Amino acid sequence: MISLNGQQQTTLEGSHYSVHLRIEVEDAAGNWVDLTSAQGVDFVNGLDYGFSVDQPIPRFTAYLQRKHGDLSLEPLDEDSLLNRNSSTGDYGALVDIGRRVRCWTATVGLTDTPGANDWILVVDGRADRVELAGEEMLVIGRDRIGALVQDRWIEEPDEELRVYGTDPGQLSELTIQAILDDWADGEVLYTPDAPTSAFVPTYKPPQQPVYQATSEIARKANRALWPQYENGAWRMAYVPVDRTKTAIDWTFGPEDYRDVTRLDVDVTYVRNAFIFTWAGGTSTLENNTSIARYGRHPLIITEPADSPIDTEAEKDAFLAALNSDLADPIAEQEIETLYWPAGQLNDLYRFLPNGVHYTVAQDWAATGFQHSLRRDHHRTRISARGKPAGAYLAHHQNITVTDDALTLLINDAKWTPPGPALPVYAGTGRFRMDLTLGKIGAAVRSVKVELLLDGVAAQQPYYQTLPDGDDPKIRVRISETGLFSDPFGNDGHGSEYYVTIGTGDWTVRVTPYSRSVTDLGLNSTTDLRNLGINWTTEDQLTEGEAGNPGEARSAPLGEPVAEGWGSTFEPHRPGGPPVGGPDEMFIAGTTLIGRPALDFDQEAITGRPQIRMRAPYVNSAVSGVWTPEYVNGPVQGVDLFGDTTILPPADILPGETLHLHIRTNGHDFSLGGLFVVPEGLRVGRSGKCHANFVCDPWGEVSGLILSNMLPEAAA
């Protein structure tokens, strides 16, 4: 817990106090400007900030009044006195991305004015994003040090030079510091109890974010690595995890909090049989109490040969930590209370009986804090659960997966958009990609997204942990320089979200990471569910159609599907309603064989209708034959590119259902649309598929194939 002085302790123990907020930003000259009194005006409307065990890098959103009289924080307002370089007097935006932001709060008596010692630095951050459109500006960012280690990478391409640790072992804090020295501007690691007893032998970390590499060392040393406030400053702290802690940091009773806003008991993340393969063999630790209560939930881990866990003692300690963190979650609770700034991760709180949720006091460790300060709202949400832990969800990631296993995952989840075969934008188009990931198997915890050109990574990959929930989604933007997330729901109509497509074969590769190696076994027919990618052209963005397939338009036959190429697809969605519009595109996995069923209106369709496929495409990197076939016989030799028109081998009778097989022969496959045109007609008109898949025979059938796709076995 943050150290409090006597006044702060007394104040926070009371039921009434005043809350004060101060936000400072660094101006263009590097001098601090207090936004609560900039040119005598208070521009601060509020602040949100928070962090958790599994997202320990604090994030914040500062809410600022954009304009007051002639004073404006609008960065592009060159006339505003606020936008001045305090050294030169020249124009210089006061609020800008990359600038440091400091947020302070003070809690004092209702009629007291905060003194110098009352202020707590709750955010020492850096602005990642500034939203300027509304009357209220939003400055969104992360902890300064956390952002540094998250954004920086171990870049060394030569594996032989990418070596850390020493033999027989280097103190783990020294290994982390060496990585920080090389790739994070020498940021100084704070280790309160140095030296530790964890050692790292020589190993070769992959090219990966600095935070990923260093936090993994910490996790295997049964410690935690996260920004922590101490003695007036935030530092990257390498802290021990006291899993046997009993000293209570704070007590909350029902007279303190407004409500228990969440109280769950969930078996999802329980693991109680740990099968651990390492250099010394395979060891198993079973928690029989947990197994008896929750059933058996194994976690199988295979350590690489150069793992820092290379002694019996280290192995035993790691298994004990996993057992402590995962075998018995007890319960997860969230309370909402008056603003309470003193909390830190792994504090131990006592929650007194409230007569409703529990009848005896519960001692739970703090797992997260979310603070919200507004003019009429001073609240803190505190999450707590079980015992202090180094991680919860991070234990479930397949951080020990081998390269071979990773390759298998890539193959199983590969998606290939149409590259040179694009009907309109081949060679010159600029594209944006929204990637929506739903349930890709219960085992998947996070994903890596890569953009490849002719099979070679064109940009740095992007990693994203899937948010919790039954239908987690992420959005990934393509920029000219890399992939990045768009967690704030911005529709991203700015040009920075595009990438220019050349003439090569572009591939977006999505690699799911499992909670453990053996949980994987993914294949696209059984585990790849509700995966949607919206691949949209610039023109469609302008028209506002992107990401809204329900409003996507159809086009007369003979015309391009749309001005560009839009798609939203959901392969293998058994039982789901048809979604999407005429521009839908189906992307199969490597082994998926689909069988869409087309039911024809009894009166309007007879004879032998044309079935047109819009720009079917097979990954040009392979030379296999793409074979569409009908129930009564395959049709060979269909052109792999461009629109394809085929005729059923026999007349369709009224009310008959035509099953159309599309066999991909194990290759990636995409389809821009499926059109059915009654015999003798050349132009269809817009129409929609209905829920029962009966389609307007005078219109175009599209999107149908996507939601009615079944794997071969099921079909």
Added chain:
Amino acid sequence: MPALTVNGVDIPVTPDSSEDEPLVVGDRFNAFAGNLRLSETARVRKFSFVTNRMDPTQYATVYAALATFGPLACSGDALPASVTSCAITLQGGPFGNDGAEIDRVIRFQLEAVSP
């Protein structure tokens, strides 16, 4: 002591000026056990004033004082003793020809942070 002085200018306000509902910057709720929990950062007291009818010369002086941007020095019998700084929002006012000259009235709201 004048009823109201703003930036050193005496403002000729009428007796029917009033104090409005204050704006409380803070939070309050009933805890799970039913007791009140509250935080209060500041209380902004609001006063509505109407000036007497003023001739053009006086009007210009008063208007200039009231229309000044930013925090203003405020005092007077109409305000609590603790108030020394305020902000003014002009709300317009009627004017008419009372004889040879046009007289004007200014309505305005004064906001002051008060403990």
